[in-house]
Amino acid sequence: MQTRINIPFICQSLAGVSQLSVAFCYQEGSAYYPVDLRLHPPHDPIDYPQLRTSNNVEQYALIPYRSSDHQLIGTFIIGPSLLEEVPDLVLQGMRHDQGMSAREAESLAKAYKQMPIYSRTQLLHLASLCHYMIYGEQLPITSIYQHHLAPSNGTTRRNAEVTLSTNRENNFLHHDSNMEKQLFQCIKKGRKEEFIQMMKVLPLKGQGTLSRHSQLRNSKNIAITAIALSTRAAMDGGLHSEIAYTISDLYIQQIEDLHRISDVNAKMFEAMIEFIDRVRAVREQSYSRVIVSCQNYIFDHLYEDIPLDTLAKLVELNPSYLSRLFKKETGMTISAFILLQKVEEAKSLLSLTKLPLSDICARLNFFDQSHFTKSFSKITGETPMRFRAKHGQ
Numbered sequence: 422m423q424t425r426i427n428i429p430f431i432c433q434s435l436a437g438v439s440q441l442s443v444a445f446c447y448q449e450g451s452a453y454y455p456v457d458l459r460l461h462p463p464h465d466p467i468d469y470p471q472l473r474t475s476n477n478v479e480q481y482a483l484i485p486y487r488s489s490d491h492q493l494i495g496t497f498i499i500g501p502s503l504l505e506e507v508p509d510l511v512l513q514g515m516r517h518d519q520g521m522s523a524r525e526a527e528s529l530a531k532a533y534k535q536m537p538i539y540s541r542t543q544l545l546h547l548a549s550l551c552h553y554m555i556y557g558e559q560l561p562i563t564s565i566y567q568h569h570l571a572p573s574n575g576t577t578r579r580n581a582e583v584t585l586s587t588n589r590e591n592n593f594l595h596h597d598s599n600m601e602k603q604l605f606q607c608i609k610k611g612r613k614e615e616f617i618q619m620m621k622v623l624p625l626k627g628q629g630t631l632s633r634h635s636q637l638r639n640s641k642n643i644a645i646t647a648i649a650l651s652t653r654a655a656m657d658g659g660l661h662s663e664i665a666y667t668i669s670d671l672y673i674q675q676i677e678d679l680h681r682i683s684d685v686n687a688k689m690f691e692a693m694i695e696f697i698d699r700v701r702a703v704r705e706q707s708y709s710r711v712i713v714s715c716q717n718y719i720f721d722h723l724y725e726d727i728p729l730d731t732l733a734k735l736v737e738l739n740p741s742y743l744s745r746l747f748k749k750e751t752g753m754t755i756s757a758f759i760l761l762q763k764v765e766e767a768k769s770l771l772s773l774t775k776l777p778l779s780d781i782c783a784r785l786n787f788f789d790q791s792h793f794t795k796s797f798s799k800i801t802g803e804t805p806m807r808f809r810a811k812h813g814q
Contacts, residue, residue, distance in 0.1 A: 426486065431497065431554050439547055441502055441537055445486075447495040467496065470548040470565045472541065474683060478507050478515075480539070482548040486555050497551050502539035514636035541621065562621075599773045606769055608651050608693060609658040611701030612720070620690070640682045644689035645673050651696045658700040668695055711736045711743070712750050719759055723766050726786055727759055764800045767793070771805055772812040778805055 428445050436443040470484045481500035487493050507530075516526040545562035552560045600619070607616035652669040656662050672692040679685050705713045715732045732755065733740040747755050763785045770781050779790055787793035797805050 426555055428486075428495075431551065434554075435497075435499060435547060435551055439499065439539075441499055441539070441547070444498045445495055446498060448493050470552055470560065472544060472548070472565075475501065478503060478511065478533070479536070480504060480541070480544060482544050482551070484548055484551045484555065497555075499544070499547050499551065502537045502544065503533065504540065505538060507533045511636060514639060518636050545621075602773055603769075605650055605654040606773075608654040608696050608700065610720075611658060611697055611704055613694065613697045613701070616693070616697055637680070637682055637685070640685045641676055641679075644676050644685050644692075647689050648672050648676075648692050651693050655696040655700050659703045660696070660699050661703075664699065665696070668692070668699070708750050709746075711738065712747060715743070715747065715755070716758070719762055723763055724784055724786070729755060760796055761800060763787070764797050767797060767805065768801070768808065768812075771809040775813075781805075 432443040432445055435441075467483055467485050470482065473481050473483055475481070479501035480503070481498055484497040484499070485493060486495055486497065512526060512530055512533075515521070515529070521529070542562065545565050548565055549560050549562050552558065604616065604619055607613075607619065648669050652665045655668075656665045669692075672688060672695075676685055676688050679688060704716075708716070714736050718732060718735055719727055729740045729744065733743050736743065738746070744755060747753075747758070751758060753761070767781055767785060770776055770784075776784075778793065782790045782793040785793070787796065794805060797808070801808060803811075
């Protein structure tokens with residue numbers, strides 16, 4: 422049975438470790454330490470640790486405290502903190518959106534200059550630590566983050582009319598270009614877990630300002646741009662163009678109808694995950710469960726040696742029979758498929774990183790650099806160095 426916790430001790434301990442404000446809001450509305458109840462109104466109970474934002478720049482961690490019979494007692498609130506210094510253009514957008522006076526805007530700017538800067542990962546670790554102090558249960562920060570990104574509702578989106586968007590931007594978030602390429606590579610290849618991991622550490626620093634007068638409009642423009650680029654990535658990954666554009670236009674229409682920045686960001690993430698799921702489904706639908714299991718294992722273990730016996734044990738088949746079945750369904754041998762995927766991964770490393778060829782060769786378990794170069798040239802028609810010269814940073 423869960424013992425009653427010492428709320429003041431947890432608040433004081435977390436505040437001392439993090440140098441952030443830590444409050445506790447009882448379900449009936451009273452609070453230990455002052456807290457803005459708009460962040461967590463009593464009619465909005467949460468079941469899981471969450472990250473929330475205010476004005477799209479201040480970030481908080483919310484951790485629910487429930488009794489042994491699952492009744493919500495209250496919520497710990499850690500924050501506020503900032504992901505980065507708030508640019509002047511963002512402050513101007515906030516002043517415009519909220520109708521602030523010059524004095525109010527100046528006061529807010531001063532408050533932001535004094536506010537601690539915390540990465541999402543640091544805040545997630547604090548939420549995980551608080552959860553452990555309450556329940557004695559270890560909670561991975563990836564679990565918290567997936568709940569943070571998950572959309573708040575499951576609005577159906579299957580019957581939309583196809584209306585092609587004619588106003589698509591070419592730049593996404595103005596982040597580091599390598600990060601952007603890797604994100605859309607995940608969509609192209611249907612790699613949901615890797616995508617979520619990257620989104621977890623995605624910085625807001627460098628976020629482009631596509632509207633100088635409204636932060637909400639700016640968030641919508643960025644979301645629409647992200648969806649447009651996701652559409653292209655999904656089509657490159659094999660998703661039919663009509664399906665891709667239908668999904669794109671439906672989500673863009675939904676985003677235009679939203680009135681909160683947090684909802685816009687959640688809808689953008691929902692759209693990108695939708696594209697990943699669709700691409701993965703297309704890749705899997707042509708093959709049997711056995712072959713899909715083998716392919717997924719290969720995708721997830723490209724940086725390891727992948728013996729035939731390991732795959733055979735995975736699907737509980739004789740190695741020789743599995744080899745024949747794989748060749749019959751895919752048109753290539755297992756070793757050829759593994760080599761092809763390793764070369765595809767090498768292309769990503771060559772274009773997105775500055776790793777030397779020797780490191781790429783070693784990471785992907787090629788026999789030596791000569792074997793890597795010959796294999797790469799045979800499949801792509803050009804040497805690794807020539808490929809990097811054309812597609813690298």
